[in-house]
Amino acid sequence: MNWAVVGVGNIANVFMKAIQHIPDVKVLAAYGRNREKLDAFCDKWNIKERYTDYEQLYKQSSVSVIYLATPHIVHFEHTMSALEHGKHVLCEKPMAMSFEETEALVYAARKNKVFLMEAMWTRFFPINKWLMEFIRSEEFGKPVNVNADFSFEYPYDKDYRFFRRDLGGGCMRSAGIYPLAYACMVFGCLPDEIKAIAQMKNEVDLRTAALFRFPKDCTAEIYTGFQGESQCMANIAFEKGTVVIPEFIHPDTAIIKPCGGEEKRISLLYEEPGLQFEIEHAEDCIRMGKKESPIMPLNESIGIARAIDLVYEQVRG
Amino acid sequence: MNWAVVGVGNIANVFMKAIQHIPDVKVLAAYGRNREKLDAFCDKWNIKERYTDYEQLYKQSSVSVIYLATPHIVHFEHTMSALEHGKHVLCEKPMAMSFEETEALVYAARKNKVFLMEAMWTRFFPINKWLMEFIRSEEFGKPVNVNADFSFEYPYDKDYRFFRRDLGGGCMRSAGIYPLAYACMVFGCLPDEIKAIAQMKNEVDLRTAALFRFPKDCTAEIYTGFQGESQCMANIAFEKGTVVIPEFIHPDTAIIKPCGGEEKRISLLYEEPGLQFEIEHAEDCIRMGKKESPIMPLNESIGIARAIDLVYEQVRG
Structure with a gap:
């Protein structure tokens, strides 16, 4: 399948390294806010399509899966937009900044009948x-x-x-x-x-x-x-x-x-970097037409977001 | 110095094994509620004076230090009585069943000018x-x-x-x-x-x-x-x-x-059983005229008892 990477920081580089281990998977496009960093990233990994507007990427590119690797404060808007454009999404942790945001993403994924998973790589080793x-x-x-x-x-x-x-x-x-x-x-x-x-x-x-x-x-x-x-x-x-x-x-x-x-x-x-296991799993799920992972299910992402909110409620007083 | 063992169960046996490692320390007396078990214990460890009434032991025996090894529900009464009879006490954990009881024991030790320590053996390895x-x-x-x-x-x-x-x-x-x-x-x-x-x-x-x-x-x-x-x-x-x-x-x-x-x-x-380090430390403290250990101080026993009480307050609802 064809992927795009949204975000061009550290973890995006780890992702690109990992995806080299997987046959039949290509990264066709990337989004980065900063043109220079985006170009450097795309040159390094030989990525053709380059966007400094993520909505343009979602609209114009023929990729079917987005790997979401921006800072977590913008995960919600970047993921929501991708889901509404009919893209499957593997989103870095945390998937959003609250229980409510996480729930809204899960709702959007189900409504748009696309795959969504929080990238909890620990589970796939x-x-x-x-x-x-x-x-x-x-x-x-x-x-x-x-x-x-x-x-x-x-x-x-x-x-x-x-x-x-x-x-x-x-x-x-x-x-x-x-x-x-x-x-x-x-x-x-x-x-x-x-x-x-x-x-x-x-x-x-x-x-x-x-x-x-x-x-x-x-x-x-x-x-x-x-x-x-x-x-x-x-x-x-x-x-x-x-x-x-x-x-x-x-x-x-x-x-x-x-x-x-x-x-x-x-x-x-295993071979480094280790991220390849979750990517393979997401690929397999999407190929089989699954809308969520049985190993990292969406209700669990919602529940974990809720638990984190409750921790913050307590410690912020 | 001369010691007595109050209680003749498992930990009393471990104590007797440990004390063999220490020169110039003798166990002269033991207390046990059950005559048969008391005799078996004293025969095994060659202890002469045998008491089924702990107050008699405190009154009659010339020992100066008590190792308190009875079940912890009776630590308070057995330790309090020993302190009031002017005996130094090394008492198994927990020293008492509450903050208030622990504080009362510390008060009694200070009033009677005797050494008291909770037997927190972990500290002495x-x-x-x-x-x-x-x-x-x-x-x-x-x-x-x-x-x-x-x-x-x-x-x-x-x-x-x-x-x-x-x-x-x-x-x-x-x-x-x-x-x-x-x-x-x-x-x-x-x-x-x-x-x-x-x-x-x-x-x-x-x-x-x-x-x-x-x-x-x-x-x-x-x-x-x-x-x-x-x-x-x-x-x-x-x-x-x-x-x-x-x-x-x-x-x-x-x-x-x-x-x-x-x-x-x-x-x-180290050589098993490992209890010898705390016994040596108690001996040293008493010989030097200290009334408490700098390594396991009495205020810490009080504070730990208080913390445990607070845990129970929370979990018992």
Whole structure:
């Protein structure tokens, strides 16, 4: 299928690198607000059609799928417009800035009968597919608790979008979405109770710790931040053992240990950058005429957006 | 010095094993409610004086230090009486069943000018001493988040003390005190905000997840339970790196990693059972005329008891 890339920053470059791994997929067009950066990106990746107006791209280009890679404050308008022009969309996380916006996008995708998926790349790594099989096998009984962290160092800069509320700043929505979505994946459901504590600066959270209750009395504790690099580890407690996934957002290993038994390592390596798995999955879904992914379903994106809104309601007071 | 052991269950046996490592320390007396079990214990460990009435022990025996190893529902009465008889006390965790009881014990210890310490053995392992030095060095900047879990499998039995509120049941006070006290140790202070979620049965928590805010915007997330064995791992995020302590309640290893750098393992092995370090420390304090430990101070025991009370207030509704 033919794709377009909307946004020409870091993640768009990672996407272009990943898509080289996939046969029969072409990127025909790109959108960038800044002409110079757009040209540099298109020259680098040999992309012909270049747009500094995304609506023109949606109208004129014959591409059928959009990879949405602009800053998340504009995901809503860029995705909504694409859906209304009948384009399928793979949109970077978070798909929008609130529960309401996310719901409106899902509504628009369904109305326009196009495919929409939040680009939760963690779900598509081979080791996470293995993990989901392992959970279904109930070898260790059911999972009861997930403990996961994702914090990285980003020097404070009051003008940078991470630290500006008006530009969608804050670590919970930017980074905390990963451990939260991971817990939702492990339990196969959404949280029904949320408690959070954050360190705020100018109405933006620099560090957030949050607790989630899931149905059947499962729980998750997550930690996220822009200050200090954390282990980025998912520690899953089952009824009869534990599974640890080091570097869970970009993983190749699971460390499993039954109660009272010996630790065992399982490794499933892959070629970098790793984004190719979610792209392949989106391609497959669209080819088969699916309007959403069974692995990253739209109701889950809505539920995760709702959970993040509730965290912010609590920590902003 | 001469010690007595009050209580003759599992942990009393571990204590006796540990005390064999320490020169110049003798256990002269023991108390047990059940004559048969008391005799079996004393025969095994060659203890002469045997009491089925703890007040008799406190009155008649010439021992100067009591190791308090009875079930925690009776810690308060057994410790209070010992303090009032002028005995120094090393009391198993939790030292009492509430903030108020803990405060009363501390008051009694100070009034009677005797040594009192909660037996938080985790603090005295060589690797944890190393960790405290490492934190003071600020090599990785300051610690900002602690993520720790301690859950073990104990089959549900409505008559067993773990599962009876009237016998001091519940995982937060029995097991959750370890990760909570560990976070207090790392930050060198007590939490000032608490949020918790628990799975309750007959007013007793079977699994608890809790979030703590510490001064200077530090946070901790803990998980504890009687259902399913967890990793028992402390994952500490610093400003400039991470430290993981596997099996943090009984540890010999630290895995340290600076931001962007390589992982390194530090091991400090010891002879089992490991309880000897806290016993040596209590001995040293008492010999030097100290009335409390600088490593496990009484105000910290009070603060931890208060934090646990607040968790229960929240989860019991």
